[in-house]
Amino acid sequence: MNNPLRVAIAGLGTVGAGVIRVIQENGGLIAARAGRPVEIVAISARSRGRDRGVDISAYDWEDDPVALARRDDVDLVIEVIGGEDGPAKATALTALGSGKHVVTANKAMMARHGQMLAEKAEAAGAALRFEAAVAGGIPIVKALTEGLAGNRIRRVMGVMNGTCNYILTQMEATGASYETVLAEAQRLGYAEADPSFDVGGIDAAQKLALLVSIAFGTRVDFDAVAIEGIERVSLADIEQAADMGYRIKLLGVAQANADGLEARMQPCLVPAHSPIGQLEGVTNLVLVEGDFVGQIVCQGPGAGAGATASAIVGDVIDVARGLVMPAFGQPAGALAAANRTAEGLPAAYYLRFSLTDAPGVLARVAAALGEAGISINRMRQYEHADAEAPVLIVTHRAERAALDGALARIAALDVCRAAPVAIRIEDV
Amino acid sequence: MNNPLRVAIAGLGTVGAGVIRVIQENGGLIAARAGRPVEIVAISARSRGRDRGVDISAYDWEDDPVALARRDDVDLVIEVIGGEDGPAKATALTALGSGKHVVTANKAMMARHGQMLAEKAEAAGAALRFEAAVAGGIPIVKALTEGLAGNRIRRVMGVMNGTCNYILTQMEATGASYETVLAEAQRLGYAEADPSFDVGGIDAAQKLALLVSIAFGTRVDFDAVAIEGIERVSLADIEQAADMGYRIKLLGVAQANADGLEARMQPCLVPAHSPIGQLEGVTNLVLVEGDFVGQIVCQGPGAGAGATASAIVGDVIDVARGLVMPAFGQPAGALAAANRTAEGLPAAYYLRFSLTDAPGVLARVAAALGEAGISINRMRQYEHADAEAPVLIVTHRAERAALDGALARIAALDVCRAAPVAIRIEDV
Numbered sequence: 001m002n003n004p005l006r007v008a009i010a011g012l013g014t015v016g017a018g019v020i021r022v023i024q025e026n027g028g029l030i031a032a033r034a035g036r037p038v039e040i041v042a043i044s045a046r047s048r049g050r051d052r053g054v055d056i057s058a059y060d061w062e063d064d065p066v067a068l069a070r071r072d073d074v075d076l077v078i079e080v081i082g083g084e085d086g087p088a089k090a091t092a093l094t095a096l097g098s099g100k101h102v103v104t105a106n107k108a109m110m111a112r113h114g115q116m117l118a119e120k121a122e123a124a125g126a127a128l129r130f131e132a133a134v135a136g137g138i139p140i141v142k143a144l145t146e147g148l149a150g151n152r153i154r155r156v157m158g159v160m161n162g163t164c165n166y167i168l169t170q171m172e173a174t175g176a177s178y179e180t181v182l183a184e185a186q187r188l189g190y191a192e193a194d195p196s197f198d199v200g201g202i203d204a205a206q207k208l209a210l211l212v213s214i215a216f217g218t219r220v221d222f223d224a225v226a227i228e229g230i231e232r233v234s235l236a237d238i239e240q241a242a243d244m245g246y247r248i249k250l251l252g253v254a255q256a257n258a259d260g261l262e263a264r265m266q267p268c269l270v271p272a273h274s275p276i277g278q279l280e281g282v283t284n285l286v287l288v289e290g291d292f293v294g295q296i297v298c299q300g301p302g303a304g305a306g307a308t309a310s311a312i313v314g315d316v317i318d319v320a321r322g323l324v325m326p327a328f329g330q331p332a333g334a335l336a337a338a339n340r341t342a343e344g345l346p347a348a349y350y351l352r353f354s355l356t357d358a359p360g361v362l363a364r365v366a367a368a369l370g371e372a373g374i375s376i377n378r379m380r381q382y383e384h385a386d387a388e389a390p391v392l393i394v395t396h397r398a399e400r401a402a403l404d405g406a407l408a409r410i411a412a413l414d415v416c417r418a419a420p421v422a423i424r425i426e427d428v
Numbered sequence: 429m430n431n432p433l434r435v436a437i438a439g440l441g442t443v444g445a446g447v448i449r450v451i452q453e454n455g456g457l458i459a460a461r462a463g464r465p466v467e468i469v470a471i472s473a474r475s476r477g478r479d480r481g482v483d484i485s486a487y488d489w490e491d492d493p494v495a496l497a498r499r500d501d502v503d504l505v506i507e508v509i510g511g512e513d514g515p516a517k518a519t520a521l522t523a524l525g526s527g528k529h530v531v532t533a534n535k536a537m538m539a540r541h542g543q544m545l546a547e548k549a550e551a552a553g554a555a556l557r558f559e560a561a562v563a564g565g566i567p568i569v570k571a572l573t574e575g576l577a578g579n580r581i582r583r584v585m586g587v588m589n590g591t592c593n594y595i596l597t598q599m600e601a602t603g604a605s606y607e608t609v610l611a612e613a614q615r616l617g618y619a620e621a622d623p624s625f626d627v628g629g630i631d632a633a634q635k636l637a638l639l640v641s642i643a644f645g646t647r648v649d650f651d652a653v654a655i656e657g658i659e660r661v662s663l664a665d666i667e668q669a670a671d672m673g674y675r676i677k678l679l680g681v682a683q684a685n686a687d688g689l690e691a692r693m694q695p696c697l698v699p700a701h702s703p704i705g706q707l708e709g710v711t712n713l714v715l716v717e718g719d720f721v722g723q724i725v726c727q728g729p730g731a732g733a734g735a736t737a738s739a740i741v742g743d744v745i746d747v748a749r750g751l752v753m754p755a756f757g758q759p760a761g762a763l764a765a766a767n768r769t770a771e772g773l774p775a776a777y778y779l780r781f782s783l784t785d786a787p788g789v790l791a792r793v794a795a796a797l798g799e800a801g802i803s804i805n806r807m808r809q810y811e812h813a814d815a816e817a818p819v820l821i822v823t824h825r826a827e828r829a830a831l832d833g834a835l836a837r838i839a840a841l842d843v844c845r846a847a848p849v850a851i852r853i854e855d856v
Contacts, residue, residue: 022578022720032645032758033577131575137721139575145565146574148560149461150450217460225697275727278706292450293565293728293738299703300724310721313578323751330460 100248105132137307140201151290162282446733565735573757579718590710738828
């Protein structure tokens, strides 16, 4: 057996403790697979005394994670502190700066500073790996950067925030409002006290930014992802989408189009019978289309201590086996600047209007759409008790700019009782 | 840019030609990702003149693949000749014997000679990789041996023969018989003229044998897989299973049980709404359960030139990047002899009987099951025009041996008009 790979863990929340549990319970198996033992040497966290359900007495303790990253007896630092700057970034920089490998689950840090960190890693000849930062236990970073590396990637799509998917599926299943389901999710621990990071689409967009970089060979650029959260998805939209054979998902889409690369994280309608449409609860799903492989779909747990630790330990075993490759699958210097367009490819849209119930109203809406070159595929008006008529329209493929113009004109009509709702229908 | 990785291709059927196409079309991308160019140096096939739709004029030609494998100017041999022995095996052995890496799509060879070839590769310090041999374009070998390597694997399941899945889904969709759909599949090129390899479950069982080895750390042992094909699946069973919320799939299952490891490839009933139940046509699906990650499901094209070539080139890029690890994820010498039991864990079963329509008949069948300790979960008797009453039973969990004893006793009853049918219901 070769020399052990000596590991330090910075951060001992549920994920850090999960990593310790994996290495303690499966250490023999990991050594057999890695060709050498993986040994935890030292750990660091804010509170030393807290009970984490694992025995940490055998490991050296450092109060300061940066000091941990500086230790001479460590080959690899696992960064699970979290946060895009602060101690997480300082720890990663220090570790890479002293030639140590870094494995991280930190999507915020990688989405913001990934390019810089990748350059540091390459300069040091060290590995920087982040499988756990994207879609939890699903080995999708590996699939894209290694298994599918012979392909030109055409499209990547993903449902990558369990909190959002749980809320949307619960709204449909129970008929409860967004606010009610969110409160219940917070009570069950599925959503944070401040849920804006999840329901606002930020968390999922960070993951998408990382996937875009490895799929399309561009510098990771979080700001170039167009983001829309699920806060404005109403129960009415969920029910009416279902009635037409769709479900609403917070869906990340990245694809090449004629103007560059579009990357969006937004609520979308998808066919209810498609793999994405069928996704329930907190499971994540990522779909990849390559020019030779066709379409690959992977699903699995997107969060949780065990799944995240599984991804981290997979990265550690790669390093133990000697794999040192560029973080984003190509040398950082070779990654292209993202030439993204906010504008997506034309798509069909689901539209919902609340209109005054009076003669000629529908004609005025239809005319406004027609004048913008937007043609109607399907229309439904539901029975209603009051003077406000709910009208649903599914359009044929339309340019978003043209649609937005038409919607602005319709919103300004005196017959329009509330801001029109427009949700993209995604081909999957 | 570093020195090129010099590649030879043995076999120029659709897959070999597909590999050439990938390397020709995506060569720049592959070089960027691999950190060095991947160059085809020489090729070999039975017929030099045949038009394969790719330009092969730039490559040296060898009539003999073994001579190809001996060339000094080659670092890696791609073996896509096929067949478990003969020139494929001779080529792989020669290449490994001279220290060259081997990438193969040959499940038959790997399922039969994988252990020996892995030992040769390790002795030579060469890589032996076979992603393309299992589930086509899905990078499942990589997921199991690398991404999920921190986990103790509890169960692996897979639908891995597109021909069988096409036949079963078409029977259900069209109401046509097995024979009719098979003939149509042969006409369309989805099934071979001699389909026994596919419909008999052999092809899928070879893939399962490879998955078992990498998932459970055992020596690959094709003979230890219990195999049953789809030839005896009747339209009646498909329709009646559907009526009870199930679909029939040719399903590979490998899991640890108290007596060792069970590995089976057989038609099973699975819930119609599960990811496996929803699988249509020629798509493959593999499900993995690990102790920390939970359940990961991957699906994608299981065959075809592009998908298979994608998997091969992924393996080649790994080697170009310098990854040389044991073929089955652990040193060949460390792999355990398979201690398999033919007996699976207890399961629920779907049973179909054709019984004489006379008083007391059902009671005799129920009594025979009860005496064997097999209890009935659901029973249906369908309306029938003739004297033969079709009776369906879904049992609670039962031992297969006890069930087989009861079925033998029922088959011997004078009221039993045809051999009883028993199909396992798999929890998925």
